[in-house]
Amino acid sequence: MMRMTAPLLEMEGIQKEFAGVRVLSDVQFSLYPGEVHALMGENGAGKSTLMKILGGVYEKDGGTVRIHGKEREITNPRQAGSLGIAMIHQELNLIPHLTVMENLFLGRESVFSRFGWIRWERMRQESRNWLERLGVDMDPTRKVSELSVGQQQMVEIARALSLEAKILVLDEPTAALTNREIESLFEVIRSLRKQGVGVVYISHRMEEISGICDRITVLRDGEYVGTRSVVETDMDELVRMMVGREVQSRYRRQPVAPGEERLRVEGLTRRGEVEDISFSIRAGEIVGLAGLMGAGRTETARLIFGVCQPDRGNVWVSGAKVEIRRPEDAIQHGIAFVTENRKDEGLVLPLSLRENLSLPNLDSLSSKGIIRGRKEESLVREQVERLRVKRNSLEQEVKTLSGGNQQKVVIGKWLALSPQVLILDEPTRGVDIGAKEEIYQLMDHLAREGMAILLISSDLPEVLGMSDRVLVMHEGRLKGEFTQEEATQEKVMTAASGGEVT
Structure with missing residues (x-):
């Protein structure tokens, strides 16, 4: 220097x-x-x-x-x-x-x-x-x-x-x-x-x-x-x-015996983006989806959630074949999606913390078109306390929260729906080490409760540490699948770059 x-x-x-x-x-x-x-x-x-x-x-x-x-x-x-x-x-x-x-x-x-x-x-x-x-x-x-x-x-x-x-x-x-x-x-x-x-x-x-x-x-x-x-x-x-305190190991996964199949996709294809994607996730599993930028990871998640429509392919939730033509369909079938861009897709920044947490849950919080205030407040406070969101009040504009607390709000609004399948796209991007630990603990807790989690992350140590299995994409196709014991940084990067893993 x-x-x-x-x-x-x-x-x-x-x-x-x-x-x-x-x-x-x-x-x-x-x-x-x-x-x-x-x-x-x-x-x-x-x-x-x-x-x-x-x-x-x-x-x-x-x-x-x-x-x-x-x-x-x-x-x-x-x-x-x-x-x-x-x-x-x-x-x-x-x-x-x-x-x-x-x-x-x-x-x-x-x-x-x-x-x-x-x-x-x-x-x-x-x-x-x-x-x-x-x-x-x-x-x-x-x-x-x-x-x-x-x-x-x-x-x-x-x-x-x-x-x-x-x-x-x-x-x-x-x-x-x-x-x-x-x-x-x-x-x-x-x-x-x-x-x-x-x-x-x-x-x-x-x-x-x-x-x-x-x-x-x-x-x-x-x-x-x-x-x-x-x-x-x-x-x-x-x-x-x-x-201001000791922090435990970054990645802590309690072994869980996987249960019944929660999500299965077969032959999912959208021309120019992804080709013939097939995989499944069982209850209690965290499956990591790795790959270089542009490999098709987010595109796959958006197809599953109904943001975009596939040219072909099918989706099953808990053993039943489902038609997902829009995000509302995915939500009704128990799928939640925490997007990678919380600013544009995950939050309504001018609205309050309370309003953002309530948005996906308005049907359950309303009676004849009128929101039941006490029920809404109870739901919001439960998620705020559960995720330890630092705030001045529930009416604080969500845009004034720190990046880590905004991310907690995005996750919390979906957890209030008690989904069967949770898709997390870059859940710890821009999040400090303390908040990361909390998110990892939450993922582990949700998996032990039987939720199926698809984890998309560019942080390879995060994928390797938190996943029971790792799927690797390259240029829109699945290039490899590894168990937790098989997955190493070298193998995943080789597959992500299009190389053959021996």
């Missing part, structure tokens, strides 16, 4: 309140040129809030911010950009109906204009150059709505890099990326480090921190806990700093 006498960034005594609730209290943070500095803590610890203050999204209530030793008042994102600060937020911030290149240079089209006309070919080539720096082969003229979540994340990163900022904030940048894309990103970060760019790296993935970061600062409950050098940090100590 290139260290200069004066820090590139200094934040001292930072204070912030929302509606009288203090979320940051006397927080400090510093960043040197050429340093990759990890900012860690549980969901709700204040990491994103601190960086949004730096990025001009929020105004601080107290404290000082110095850039290159000079105190600055950053009141809006444009001002932050002029100071060389670029941010990639945890929640994607692209315009779906615009193309990749239009999103990359939104607000900067004049750079590519002449006599009032945009020089589209120049913009296309410049976009391609930035994407190639990330190792991404993507058509800049594709609409963002056609991209996967991981591909959209790479567009966000390319847009931030195109600003040639001196301070780059990455908030959970690898949450939706494959291992190959993560390594490409790390190569870019190493290149930026050599150029003297300071990088703030927010992540819950401990293995990434040790691989790319120089220092770590930990926040807990909106307060500064401490800063450590990565090479001198014991990971157990780091976890204790973040959660």
